[in-house]
Amino acid sequence: MIDNRTTGGSGQPGPATSAATPRSQGKPADPDPDPSALARCTGLDAAGFADRYWSREPLLSRAAGTGADFSDLLSAAAVDELVSRRGMRTPFLRMAKAGSVLPASSFTRSGGTGASIGDQVADDKVLEQIAGGATLVLQALHRTWPPLVAFGTELAAELSHPVQINAYVTPPESQGFAPHYDTHDVFVLQVTGRKHWLVHEPVVPAPLPEQQWEKHRDAVTSRSRQAPAIEVTLEPGDVLYLPRGYLHSATALGELSIHLTVGVHPVTRYTLIRELVAAAAADPELRGSLPMGVDLSDPAVLAPWLAQAAEALTRIAADPDHEQLSRVAERVGAELTRNTRPAPIAPLAQAALVASLTDDTPFQLRPGLRVNRQREHDALLIRFLDKEISLPPAMQPALELILTGRALTAADLPELSSEEQLGLARRLLREAVTVPECAVLECAVLECSPPEDGPGSVPLRIPGA
Numbered sequence: 001m002i003d004n005r006t007t008g009g010s011g012q013p014g015p016a017t018s019a020a021t022p023r024s025q026g027k028p029a030d031p032d033p034d035p036s037a038l039a040r041c042t043g044l045d046a047a048g049f050a051d052r053y054w055s056r057e058p059l060l061s062r063a064a065g066t067g068a069d070f071s072d073l074l075s076a077a078a079v080d081e082l083v084s085r086r087g088m089r090t091p092f093l094r095m096a097k098a099g100s101v102l103p104a105s106s107f108t109r110s111g112g113t114g115a116s117i118g119d120q121v122a123d124d125k126v127l128e129q130i131a132g133g134a135t136l137v138l139q140a141l142h143r144t145w146p147p148l149v150a151f152g153t154e155l156a157a158e159l160s161h162p163v164q165i166n167a168y169v170t171p172p173e174s175q176g177f178a179p180h181y182d183t184h185d186v187f188v189l190q191v192t193g194r195k196h197w198l199v200h201e202p203v204v205p206a207p208l209p210e211q212q213w214e215k216h217r218d219a220v221t222s223r224s225r226q227a228p229a230i231e232v233t234l235e236p237g238d239v240l241y242l243p244r245g246y247l248h249s250a251t252a253l254g255e256l257s258i259h260l261t262v263g264v265h266p267v268t269r270y271t272l273i274r275e276l277v278a279a280a281a282a283d284p285e286l287r288g289s290l291p292m293g294v295d296l297s298d299p300a301v302l303a304p305w306l307a308q309a310a311e312a313l314t315r316i317a318a319d320p321d322h323e324q325l326s327r328v329a330e331r332v333g334a335e336l337t338r339n340t341r342p343a344p345i346a347p348l349a350q351a352a353l354v355a356s357l358t359d360d361t362p363f364q365l366r367p368g369l370r371v372n373r374q375r376e377h378d379a380l381l382i383r384f385l386d387k388e389i390s391l392p393p394a395m396q397p398a399l400e401l402i403l404t405g406r407a408l409t410a411a412d413l414p415e416l417s418s419e420e421q422l423g424l425a426r427r428l429l430r431e432a433v434t435v436p437e438c439a440v441l442e443c444a445v446l447e448c449s450p451p452e453d454g455p456g457s458v459p460l461r462i463p464g465a
C-alpha cells in the first residue's frame, strides 16, 4: 500500500513520513535554467542541503516542485546502445531477480572472433532475462556514458566526495534486489516509469565500507519486515536521497522503470582517525614499547597507556602546524585523488593542440583534477593522479593562476618570458593538467581555493555553490 503522505498531495516536495523531510526546510535553489548537478538532485542550494540533510536525513524531491527531468542523462535507447554495441563486460553489468543476483553466464558470452573474452554482455540473453522479470544494472556509468561522466564530475566537485553512478532497469511489476543497505549515500534519480520504494531505518547507522549489510543479514531481514519509515512511489524527475545505512528495496509498477543511483562515498571521521594513526607511526613516542612483566590483556594495566597514547594523538590533532597533521591531510588528499576521476581528455586532440599552440590559444585547468604543489629543494613539485612533475620555482605565479580554473592563454601567464609562457602551456597540456577550454567536457568552470604556501591540495568547488 502506498502511504498517501508520500505523494505530497499538492505535488510539493514533502516527507514520505517523519523520516523524509520536506525541501522547504532548506533554501530552495533559485529557479535556474541551468541548475548545478547538486541542485538537480535536491532542488536546494548547496548550503540548504548541507545544513539539514547531508549524511543525516532522507530527502524526497518531487519533480512537481523542482521541475527536474533526467532524460538528458539516460534513456531506454541509451541502455539499448550500451547493451548491444559497446562490448560491455562484467562487472560493468549485473542482473538480479526477485532478490537474487543472477550468474553472469545467464547474460554474457564470448563476443566471437577478435573479441572472444567470455564475459561480454549477450544482448539476446539480456532481452530474455528482462522478459522474465530480471533487473539489469549498468555499473560505473560515470566512467562510460558521456552525459553521466560530465554529471558525475560536476557533482563530485560540488560535494567534494567521490561519486559513482549506476543505472537500474526493471521490467514492469518486478523487483530486482532484496532489502539491503549501502555503505555509501545514494541519490535515486527516477528517469522513466514509476518505482515503489520501501525504506527502513538503519540497523547500522552510518556504516563503513567494511560493515556491509550481508554481515547483518538477520537484523536487515527482521527490520525490513517492520513498517517502513518511508513508502514512496518515484515518478520521472523525482529524487530520493538516502544517507548510508537506510534499508531499501524497490518494485517497478506497471511499466519499465529506469533509475540512476548516484552513490556518494564519503570521507568520514573514521578516515581521519585511520590516517592519524597511520601518520602517528612517524612519532617515536608513539612507537614506544609497553612495559614488561605485566599482563597486557588486563584492561586496568592498559588504561593509563591507552590514555597516554590517546593524549599524544590529541596533541597532534590539536596543533594545526604539526607535521603529522599535514601528513594526515596529504593522505586524505591522496585517497580523494585515487577515488575521484577528473574530466576525460581526448589524447589525439590534446596532442594536436600541443603541436599547434600559440600564445592566444585558450586552455584551462582540467576540471575535477586534484593538484598538490610543493616547493622542495629549489623545485616546484606538482603531484596529480599518480604522476609528479617538477617545474622551476619561477613558474609558481603562473601555476597559481592556472589553478584558479579560469580560461587563459599562454600570454596571460605572469612573470615569464614569451618562450617560457609557451613552454609551460605546452608542458601542462602534454601532462593533461590543462585541457582546451571546455572543449572536452561540457561542464561548469571550476574554481580552486586561493593559493597557499607550502603543500596544499586544491579543493574544487562550483562557483556560487
Ligand SMILES: O=C(O)CCC(=O)C(=O)O
Residues within 6 Å of the ligand: 135, 168, 170, 175, 176, 177, 182, 186, 188, 248, 249, 250, 251, 260, 261
Ligand atoms: O531497484 C532495485 O531493485 C534496488 C535499487 C537499489 O538498491 C539502488 O538503487 O541503490
